[in-house]
Amino acid sequence: MKKAFHLLFVIMLCGILVLTGCGKGDSNKSANPGDTSGNKTEAGNKEGASALSPYKITMVYPAGAAKDLQLVQDEMSKYLTEKINATIELKPIEWASWDDKTNLMKVSNEPFDLMFTASWFSYAKDVAKGQYMELDDLMAEYGKDIPGVLGDDFIKGARISGKLYALPTKKEFGQGFGFLLDKKLEDKYGFDINGVKSLEDMEVMFQTIKEKEPGVIPIVSRKFTNIWEAANYDGIVANLSIPRGSTEIKAIDTLEDPKFIDFYKRMHQWSQNGWFDKDILTSDSDQGMNMIKAGKAFAVAQSLKPGKDKEMSINAGVELVQVETAEPFTTTGDAQGAMLGISRTSKDPARAMMFLNMLYTDPVLLNMLDWGIEGKHYVKVSDNVIDYPEGVNADTEGYPNPGGWMFGNQFNSYLWVNEDPGKWEEFQKFNDRSERSIALGFSFDQEPVKSEMASIENVKKEFEDTLRSGAVEPEQLIEKWKAKRKSAGFDRVKAEVDKQLAEWAATQK
DSSP, X not given: XXXXXXXXXXXXXXXXXXXXXXXXXXXXXXOOSSSSOOOOOOTTOHHHHXXXXXXXXXXXXXXXXXXXXXXXXXXXXXXXXXXXXXXEEEEEEOGGGHHHHHHHHHHTTOOOSEXXXXXXXXXXXXXXXXXBOOOHHHHHHHOTTHHHHHOHHHHHHHEETTEEOEEEOBSOOSEEEEEEEEHHHHHHTTOOGGGOOXXXXXXXXXXXHHHHOTTOEEEEOTTHHHHHHHHHXXXXXXTEEEETTOSSOOOEEGGGOHHHHHHHHHHHHHHHHTXXXXXXXXXXXXXXXXXXXXXXXXXXXXXXOTTHHHHHHHHHTSOEEEXXXXXXXXXXXXXXXXXXXXXXXXXXXXHHHHHHHXXXXXXXXXXXXXXXXXXXXXXXXXXXXXXXXXXXXXXXXXXXXXXXXXXXXGGGSOEETTSOTTHHHHHHHHHHHSXXXXXXXXXXXXXXXXXHHHHHHHHHHHHHHHHHHTOSOXXXXXXXXXXXXXXTTHHHHHHHHHHHHHHHHHHTO
């Protein structure tokens, strides 16, 4: 690393570097670090850092403002000043206020450097509006370590129309599907969870709970069906999806797929059996955890990853076990599940990329962001294992984790003393075995059919919740849904999906 620094610093002193930013509408915008420096450096070289003009990096992400945020920010700034002559402004925004506040920042052209984004958090729409800069050139110059950390599939999945506008967190790369169960009840009835491989295998457990635990709901959470669909289809839009295991880059209509229809027949039967909570359309994972903790529920459906049961047991304060009923599956949405993009309003995108490079390669910086200050917010039990300092607990900590899954290389994040010490090794195995969608890397541009999509979304709202609740026989409802969807312009949307998929497929050969 140091040798690379000195080489780059020599190049820097020769004054030959000029890097151009590629944000939409900003193709001539300079990406040079600092207002006056055209110099190039790598994070960690003090001589290179001192050659850069000072710069404050602003990072915007969804989280509550921790009591000790300023302390952590100051500590990170000291470290960053040594490495890349930068300070940091951490700008958490409450989840409930995120859309309003960040939309205002964007439309008012407020200067900031980095913002959290995701496939489920307006990534594609913001890219279409030119909110984020293209990152390939910046990464090639200032984030050279990142491709080696992420690997080809993560980066491929993060692209839109072949271009990279945000960098994904290195974390779980796919979704497993299954349930978190109350371990107390699992032990009480001696359920053999090791033999569970399918939804059918779960039914004996649910019926046992229904019969023998009258005050306990067998299954909680409206997200159950969403997660099942994500584990079985690479969804595009309007129920057009590529089925898991497909060897052809071609979308089907899930409303016509026998597997989809059979699943919702099963959901209807489960509803008839009385296995769902009465608030299935509004209940969520948090409610499920609270009900399990209170002894009022047995299972909550979850997108699973290694150690999810341990993680949720810590958060919920009740011992859980996880049961996987589907092997992990990776789609573009999973690759884009948590990312950081560089704003087109950044005054120093090169410095922002240097910071990103450090989040993937520098455990000291990453763990300050994730866990705060050693000795105050955590103590080390061993090299990579931490615990609360004496007298501090989850209720009194001054810097709760803002969401380590949002930042850099999660595999460099410290583990807590009650977590599996082999957690990150298990994550790597999970990622390696996750089945990749044949359309990994494809993102649909809705702009050509945005009016039809708006109408189809309104139709979807009319039928989707009823179907997901299991309250009705699915076939008649699906036929009505399809008829209304057709009138809303479904055929035009399908033609556009087919067209874009064919164009994308041609680039993959």
